[in-house]
Amino acid sequence: MTSFVPPQSATLGTGTVAAISVSGLTVSYNEVRALTDVDLKLARARICGLIGVNGSGKSTLFKCLMGLVQPQSGTVEIFGKDQRAARRNNLVAYVPQSEDVDWTFPLSVGDVVLMGRYGRMPPSRRASRADRDAVDAALERVGLTQQRHRQIGELSGGQKKRAFVARSIAQDAQLLLLDEPFAGVDRTSEATLISLLQELRDEGRTALISTHDLAGIPELCDEAVLLHNRVLAHGLPSEVLTHEMLALAFGPLPADGGASRPRPASRES
Known part of the structure; x- marks a missing residue:
């Protein structure tokens, strides 16, 4: 050593x-x-x-x-x-290996990125303007703005990884x-x-x-x-x-x- x-x-x-x-x-x-x-x-x-x-x-x-x-x-x-x-x-935020994720779950790319804001939301999980702005900014940084409403499993492997990095950015980890x-x-x-x-x-x-x-x-x-x-x-x-x-x-x-x-x-x- x-x-x-x-x-x-x-x-x-x-x-x-x-x-x-x-x-x-x-x-x-x-x-x-x-x-x-x-x-x-x-x-x-x-x-x-x-x-x-x-x-x-x-x-x-x-x-x-x-x-x-x-x-x-x-x-x-x-x-x-x-x-x-x-x-x-x-x-702290975690970007998992692809096989650790259920890609069939009915969530859009925007929904996945919004999950990064959950720790800042009230128990109702109602997104504020600041939450929506953070998601918009994160999607733009990873180049997925146009994919926002697609089901997460429909993305390519690289796009999926970028979506989870966007979630970390939205979280401000x-x-x-x-x-x-x-x-x-x-x-x-x-x-x-x-x-x-x-x-x-x-x-x-x-x-x-x-x-x-x-x-x-x-x-x-x-x-x-x-x-x-x-x-x-x-x-x-x-x-x-x-x-x-x-x-x-x-x-x-x-x-x-x-x-x-x-x-x-x-x-x-």
């Missing part, structure tokens, strides 16, 4: 609260250990790529950050708050957790998502993105985390995406650093 010295732009100053602060996180499913003693700190306004083979614990880490899985030990803080408080304050956002996505949607995520980073938001696309990480991400049930490496992409580091998680790689390796088709736990 390598020691990690954060890049200068990511170093937390005195009194600065990290976007993500995980310490000693351990999670098991019955007899299967998914995460072991994970420590991770991510500064605000960063894009971090989360790399690992299927079953390495990436999805489990996301679920812990969202408070959907109870760890056996360890602590998780989102902007200095526990997961429940972070969700209650609309600080400061931390976005994206689980394989580029899987099954066309090049146009991939380019749109990359540009949009970098714009959101420049506006001060933070993103943690799991991906098998090793070749795309240097273009998109400020830093990267190599996970294999524990954190093996964390640093600049150039420090993490080395043959030596990647071999710890993926086994021996081809000379291109794994860019030509096909993406695994199965889901991780």
Whole structure:
């Protein structure tokens, strides 16, 4: 395991609260250990790529950050708050893998994006002018204004991912957790998502993105985390995406650093 010295732009100053602060996180499913003693700190306004083979614990880490899985030990803080408080304050949003969504459910694209505003609405879920304006602005940013009234399942794979990112934008979440956002996505949607995520980073938001696309990480991400049930490496992409580091998680790689390796088709736990 390598020691990690954060890049200068990511170093937390005195009194600065990290976007993500995980310490000693351990999670098991019955007899299967998914995460072991994970420590991770991510500064605000960063894009971090989360790399690992299927079953390495990436999805489990996301679920812990969202408070959907109870760890056996360890602590998780989102902007200095526990997961429940972070969700209650609309600080964190989750963009799931496609197979985690029921695409037959009768919701329009606009309905899906409006769900990002639910935490700001009264119990009646009656949308205000501010809610509708937020949905309009989010749809415009992801290029789906013309798709607003279509059933969500009718969209292409890339459009679906963009719709869920729009939901996060409408929510005004400061931390976005994206689980394989580029899987099954066309090049146009991939380019749109990359540009949009970098714009959101420049506006001060933070993103943690799991991906098998090793070749795309240097273009998109400020830093990267190599996970294999524990954190093996964390640093600049150039420090993490080395043959030596990647071999710890993926086994021996081809000379291109794994860019030509096909993406695994199965889901991780």
